[in-house]
Ligand SMILES: *[C@@H]1O[C@H](CO)[C@@H](O)[C@H](O)[C@H]1NC(C)=O
């Protein structure tokens with residue numbers, strides 16, 4: 001009886017002591033388990049975990065994004081990005097015996113903030129300053145990271161993201177709204193919006209790379225903070 005009580009007590013303590021109760025550790029190489037575990041953990045990571053130094057990812061605040069692309073100079077400030085908590089993890093390859101890890105996520109996001117534009121966007125002259133709103137439906141991000149093992153402050157082994165790179169694809173569509181283009185001249189602004197929203201694929205190719213880089217950088221920083229706080233033995237069953 002006493003033995004049972006001690007056993008239960010130990011179970012409760014070890015359960016409450018986990019830094020990351022929302023993570024189900026998997027055996028290395030069990031892809032089904034890793035994918036399910038990552039999917040279950042995403043809402044907790046996106047919500048932010050102050051005790052792990054994880055900042056909330058949704059909404060995500062990015063103070064400034066500069067887009068200089070050929071004849072276009074576009075500055076986006078006070079950017080708020082929503083939707084990341086509802087991203088779907090399509091795939092995750094986490095294999096401790098390999099250097100490169102991979103995650104594929106599908107996201108539908110909305111970006112709002114202030115813009116200041118001058119120059120040309122997809123060959124059309126643009127000029128203006130005001131609020132903007134961009135909606136992107138079904139973006140697929142493929143992020144490859146190079147991970148090494150380092151000792152942490154807790155004396156345990158941790159993963160560390162050395163390098164990362166990404167590719168992306170917008171599957172379904174994008175919608176752009178720039179208020180007050182040409183000083184609010186609707187006669188000039190209306191055809192620009194029609195053009196942008198009809199040719200969203202080309203527009204995304206010009207506008208998206210710096211925006212996506214900033215968003216993914218925030219996600220990778222979150223993953224880095226997470227890995228710094230949580231030792232490998234809480235993430236992978238030995
Ligand atoms: C992989 O993990 C799942 C739990 O998510 C488990 O049911 C399954 O037996 C594991 N497969 C192997 C080969 O260990």
Ligand SMILES: *[C@@H]1O[C@H](CO)[C@@H](O)[C@H](O)[C@H]1NC(C)=O
Nearest residue numbers: 064065066067068073074075
């Ligand atoms: C963005 O571009 C503006 C104008 O070119 C420049 O003054 C500013 O330093 C840039 N900011 C960043 C964060 O790159």
